[in-house]
Amino acid sequence: MKNNKIKKSKLSNFKNKLDFWATNSEEGGWNISSTDEGSQKMLENENEKQIKIQTGTEVVDDFVIDEDTSDDERMIVNMGPQHPSTHGVLRLQAELEGEVVRRVKPIIGYLHTGMEKTGEELNYFQGPTNTTRMDYLSPLFNELVFSLTTEKLIGIEVPKRAETIRILMTELNRVSSHLVALATGGMDIGALSMMIFGFRERELILNFFEKTTGLRMNHNYIRPGGVAADLPDGWQKDVEEILKIIPEKLQDYDDMLLDNPIWKGRLQNVGILTTEECFAYGVTGPSLRASGYSWDLRKSQPYSGIENYEFDIPTLTEGDVFARWRVKVLEIFESLKIIEQAMHNMPKGPYKVQDKKITPPPRKRLDESMEALIHHFKIYTEGFKVPEGDAYVAVESPRGELGCYIVSDGSAKPYRMHVRGPSFCNLQALPVIMTDSPIADAVAAIASLDPVIGDVDR
């Protein structure tokens, strides 16, 4: 009896020491012995129907569930948040049975910075600085959708040159974003040369962005009322170089990967998403087009005058990871077509609205005109007022439908600013893709959805 007590106190002493060592403080600390990390439930309400919805069997019953194994062989494993293949800080809680993933739950929020709250405190003129930081691989699309929504609320139309510059820049951005998706996707599967190639070609486009906007990322270039600055001198030369080099390099990728048996073996018939599943889980963009449904907002609900350009929507029917990879490669070719047309048909004229209440006057005018100085001061201190109302505008970002919902109460700041990030919605399909597939395919599945965690967590 006495012995037992001594043993117990020794043990608790040791535990306290362990706690102290782990937290460097005497009060509280991790209670190391009683963690229930492995036994937690994935959903609050785990009835059969909910699990069916979670795994996608409610929508399309294409899973073969092996009922023979007992629950003892199942275990819950956490993948991430610090994991190189999760493209940021994404955590996956996976229920494994041997090497097969039976259920998975994405856990997000590790990069949440309250950007929607910040958006309510910045005026419309400052808004793009905030939204551009959400999806950091396609920042120009975020700026575009914010500007389009603001312009819809005010009811103005931007000049033709501004529209064409917007199309040129966003399509270049789509190419650079898809190149990163191809590069990191290749890296996750083990094609390390692909990683080097993709980032190398992206550099061309980023150099052009730096020349035009001043920054490689987070440009704050597209603003309500037009764009921040005109294209630099000799921009045609840079764009021509991009148009010449990228198709050659894409041919290199095809030579390396298209008939590569390892690449095909890893990607074909892996992580299949059907069209029904895409609809049910709100998946848009290249993933929807890879599953055999031809849907592109650029064609069906055009913005910024993109209906005047000739391009196709590449659509594949397989719906697997290979198709999602292939669609992105084909889309780069289509984007290059648009860029070429925009370059040859660039109209002359102003690059922003000539309404001095919305866009600031050029720097030169400040020295000679009192009114220009007043307008400049008003815009940079107070911003411009937007009439009451609400608007939802969506554009086709490289990852799918990127929407922006703004409620205005008539002041210079949005009353509510909400961004519908495509990655946030696409991530919900991850359980459907990964259920009943080997854990080795999980990495390929995540890479194929191409989530950007900045867009997910906002």
Next chain:
Amino acid sequence: MNPEIISTSTEEYKELIESLKKDGFEMMVDLTVVDWFRKKEPRFEIVVQFLSTSKNSRKTVKVFVNDEDLTIPSITDVYPSANFYEREAFDMFGIVFENHPDLTRILMPDDWEGHPLRKNYGSGRIPVQFKNAPKVD
């Protein structure tokens, strides 16, 4: 494209959503909440965006939630894509979605107090303290 706006009540909300699904609106694209603190009664307005790819049209459903219980039926069984959005609305505004499979916080830490996107929640006034982190004075 201007979406058609439909205003409804919490009682008819679920039926309306089911009829929209039958009408060919395949996708629930977005669900968000607007907090009309001291501007409108009731306070919270839920805004849901629907997309029909076959008809190429959009619809917006707006519904005000009762102030007493802040409860509205969940639409995850009709549109599974509502799952994350409803969790986000719960996390950010404290709206309770009935019969949601997993109504837990999604973006904020599990033990966070308050709902950050409410208008009466100040920004940047709470020091960030992670769970069980040693306190530094």
